[in-house]
Amino acid sequence: MKRLFPAPLLSIALFVLWLLLNLSVSPGNLLLAAALAIFAPVLMAPLRPQHAHVRRPLVVARLIGRVGIDVIQSNFHVAIGVLRARQRPPRSAFVHIPLDLRDAHGLAALSMITTVVPGTVWSELALDRSVLLLHVFDLEDEASFIEHFKHTYEHPLMEIFE
Structure with missing residues (x-):
């Protein structure tokens, strides 16, 4: 079977x-x-040589809900940023995010999350998987963005896959 x-x-x-x-x-x-x-x-x-082992299904459900909310919120923020571009141009920036997540499945899920959420683009992953280069459409505070990204996406993925 x-x-x-x-x-x-x-x-x-x-x-x-x-x-x-x-x-x-x-x-x-x-x-x-x-x-x-x-x-x-x-x-x-x-x-697919490795099989993923999901350790916390409840965390998966919470993460999916959080990503859904972020997608809706980001759509509005990006739309407002585009509509206001003449008055206040968006402050686009590349952000280096130090990663603690090392699992290949977790990194794949993280890349899909950043692709789905408008205003962020996965640009590069360091060869040793320690740093992610992310392009952000409109960045107000880099330190708070990194903290939000790690807390909202990376930590739940570490609970799920590691």
């Missing part, structure tokens, strides 16, 4: 996602969703 479904949650997610994206539960879409759910994880299993 493990050979057919190496990642059962991924298979379920792919199946549901296919049906949601197509907005149809026709026999053809059910067949394609099942094929995707079975074959994609099997074909991609060799590309």
Whole structure:
């Protein structure tokens, strides 16, 4: 059974996602969703040498909620910053954030979070994974931004993956 479904949650997610994206539960879409759910994880299993171990599911739920709130708030802040650009240009800056997170899965989740939240762009990760270079659309205080980033995103990810 493990050979057919190496990642059962991924298979379920792919199946549901296919049906949601197509907005149809026709026999053809059910067949394609099942094929995707079975074959994609099997074909991609060799590309994923490590398996993630999620240690605190409640922290995952809290982090997802926090990211959702940040996405909404950041959309408004970026929109206001763009609309007010003539009166007060945004103070864009690159910020070096020292990282304590070392787990590859945690870093991947952190990169997705920074990609999803408007106004931040993951620019570079040091080879030793100790420093993240992040571009911020409108930065008021670098020290408070670093503290917020580490407390809001990095610390929960460390609880989840390390």
